[in-house]
Amino acid sequence: MLEPSNNKELPDIPAKRYFTIGEVGELCTVKPHVLRYWEQEFPQLKPVKRRGNRRYYQREDVLLIRQIKSLLYEQGFTIGGARQRMSGPQESAAPHASASVENSDIQTMIAELEAVLRLL
Numbered sequence: 001m002l003e004p005s006n007n008k009e010l011p012d013i014p015a016k017r018y019f020t021i022g023e024v025g026e027l028c029t030v031k032p033h034v035l036r037y038w039e040q041e042f043p044q045l046k047p048v049k050r051r052g053n054r055r056y057y058q059r060e061d062v063l064l065i066r067q068i069k070s071l072l073y074e075q076g077f078t079i080g081g082a083r084q085r086m087s088g089p090q091e092s093a094a095p096h097a098s099a100s101v102e103n104s105d106i107q108t109m110i111a112e113l114e115a116v117l118r119l120l
Contacts, residue, residue, distance in 0.1 A: 010028065013027060016059075035055075038068055045068070
């Protein structure tokens with residue numbers, strides 16, 4: 001799994017096999033309660049649970065969390081949209097095409113509303 005390009009400012013992931021939830025929080029700049037919530041929302045995120053239900057994340061989990069964070073906080077996806085994006089095939093042309101259609105629809109709507117406003 002490749003790391004999103006906009007995560008360059010995050011710390012490097014140490015060469016360890018397992019990370020605690022606190023360590024992952026620091027590596028991804030996400031609070032532990034957010035990580036626990038994302039576990040419920042994203043079926044791909046399944047840390048190993050050991051004694052006392054303690055979570056241990058692997059490197060792939062950390063990369064996945066960074067990808068989720070990028071989708072939600074930097075690219076503006078909703079939880080549902082990010083979940084769909086991560087579970088579906090990675091087509092680069094489709095999201096951009098639908099975004100441009102939405103932008104043109106919004107621009108048309110704004111122009112129509114401004115025309116109505118001028119009439120009032």
